[in-house]
Amino acid sequence: MPRLKPNDSFCSVAKAIDLLGERWMLLLIREVAFGTRRFDDFIANLGIARNVLTARLNRLVEAGVLEQAPLRSDGRRMGYRFTPMGEELLPMLIGFMQWGDRWLQTPESIPVRVLERATGKLLPRVSVRNAAGEVLGLRDVDWEPGPGASHPQVAALVAAYEAQRTRAPRPVPAAPAPATPRNKTARSIRSKASPP
Amino acid sequence: MPRLKPNDSFCSVAKAIDLLGERWMLLLIREVAFGTRRFDDFIANLGIARNVLTARLNRLVEAGVLEQAPLRSDGRRMGYRFTPMGEELLPMLIGFMQWGDRWLQTPESIPVRVLERATGKLLPRVSVRNAAGEVLGLRDVDWEPGPGASHPQVAALVAAYEAQRTRAPRPVPAAPAPATPRNKTARSIRSKASPP
Numbered sequence: 001m002p003r004l005k006p007n008d009s010f011c012s013v014a015k016a017i018d019l020l021g022e023r024w025m026l027l028l029i030r031e032v033a034f035g036t037r038r039f040d041d042f043i044a045n046l047g048i049a050r051n052v053l054t055a056r057l058n059r060l061v062e063a064g065v066l067e068q069a070p071l072r073s074d075g076r077r078m079g080y081r082f083t084p085m086g087e088e089l090l091p092m093l094i095g096f097m098q099w100g101d102r103w104l105q106t107p108e109s110i111p112v113r114v115l116e117r118a119t120g121k122l123l124p125r126v127s128v129r130n131a132a133g134e135v136l137g138l139r140d141v142d143w144e145p146g147p148g149a150s151h152p153q154v155a156a157l158v159a160a161y162e163a164q165r166t167r168a169p170r171p172v173p174a175a176p177a178p179a180t181p182r183n184k185t186a187r188s189i190r191s192k193a194s195p196p
Numbered sequence: 197m198p199r200l201k202p203n204d205s206f207c208s209v210a211k212a213i214d215l216l217g218e219r220w221m222l223l224l225i226r227e228v229a230f231g232t233r234r235f236d237d238f239i240a241n242l243g244i245a246r247n248v249l250t251a252r253l254n255r256l257v258e259a260g261v262l263e264q265a266p267l268r269s270d271g272r273r274m275g276y277r278f279t280p281m282g283e284e285l286l287p288m289l290i291g292f293m294q295w296g297d298r299w300l301q302t303p304e305s306i307p308v309r310v311l312e313r314a315t316g317k318l319l320p321r322v323s324v325r326n327a328a329g330e331v332l333g334l335r336d337v338d339w340e341p342g343p344g345a346s347h348p349q350v351a352a353l354v355a356a357y358e359a360q361r362t363r364a365p366r367p368v369p370a371a372p373a374p375a376t377p378r379n380k381t382a383r384s385i386r387s388k389a390s391p392p
Contacts, residue, residue: 010307012296013226013289019300021219030209033334034357041360045353064299085299087334091322092295093209094337095288100208101342103260103281104215110342111206111350116326117338124327126287130312131320133329138229138283141290142313146297146306154307157241161230164237 010154019063020089024048024056026096029065029089037071037079065089095126206350215259216285220244220252222292225261225285233267233275261285291322 009015020026027046036042042053057080060066065086071079082089094114101110115122127135148154205211216222223242232238238249253276256262261282267275278285290310297306311318323331344350 010305011223011226012293012301012306013222015300016292016296017219017222021217021222023213023217026209026213026217027207030207034339036357036360038360041356045356045360082334088295088298088321090334090337091324092288092291094324095291095322096212097208099284099288100212102284104211105208105344107343109206109344109347110208111344111347112339112354113342114337114339116332117336119326120338121327123332123337124325126291126322126324128287128290128322129320129325129329130315131317133325136312136319138278138286140313141286141310141319142316143230143308143310146309147303148301148305148307151305151307158308160237160241161232164232164234164241 010148010151019059019065022056024052025060026093028056028060029086029093030097032066032080032082032086033090033093037081038077039080060086091126094123098123098125206344206347215255215261218252220248221256222289224252224256225282225289226293228262228276228278228282229286229289233277234273235276238276256282287322290319294319294321 020029024046028042031042031045036045039053039057042048042057043050046053048056057066061068061080063085064083066080067083068078069081071077097112097114101113113122128137128141129135130140145154145158149158216225220242224238227238227241232241235249235253238244238253239246242249244252253262257264257276259281260279262276263279264274265277267273293308293310297309309318324333324337325331326336341350341354345354
């Protein structure tokens, strides 16, 4: 039995999970962000088996997230570094780090704090923002079908979201999260085409 | 053999992966963000087995990411919704969606676009920003030991990052990513205590 229905192979989140969902992957991204470049340093820092590390690094290179490059001042040895595709994972990496700091640590157990290099100030939370830079909550964002929604299997899932909203009684609203002040007045992600 | 060295149990990213790294987890978060509330709707939309879904939902409730609440206008049936802890996953969910749109789709295959409800405008990329709202790249961020870094195992990993930087020849800098204009002049995440 397939683990996912075919329509999920079209979802960008599912595609990202297919690539990065295995637990070592985000830890490897973390290591590269913290400056680890050499094969043996990944092993030392993560305690990962050599054959597993080889497979994971090859997968990240093949997917275009990492690339090999000569280590500076030693042209024969190669190290791993981000491609632009890989560097664009930084918001999700720091977002999970901050989220883990808030929800999975105690104030005394936070191992590292991330800050802006130029000022030394702690970074604000990675947030969803609008073009004006305002922080948006779940009820402030909406979605619309993209070009790929014309595919029958994507259209089926979009229709399912519509149907369950029309059919199912809605749960009472969740308590507003303190971090998303606008979410008292707006609504959750849903199609523009059918307001409730 | 343990899959991770003990010091990784202290990392907020590792803790987040422990909770959310299994592939169904972020898809369940996606479903809740898109308004799925009922057990049978998760099954229909994801094609997930009932026993697997039960276990995953229980884990998310136990961890405090989701909570059960009566479905509106039908007090007997229960649905799932985000807690504030769960709602704070929105930046990472949308970040992965946007990243997948950019790197794992073609322009024609993007299934949905996320936008601001109030304006109908597409959301800018979820980014790391400073307090002034400026977008930061990898070389603009830095880190410092947090309160938990006094633990010997955390201190060992911090020391390893320092040692590999001092010992290893550094790779040549990656080509600057177009999305992070400041990264030409700043440097990658690393301890403030030992500039290269």
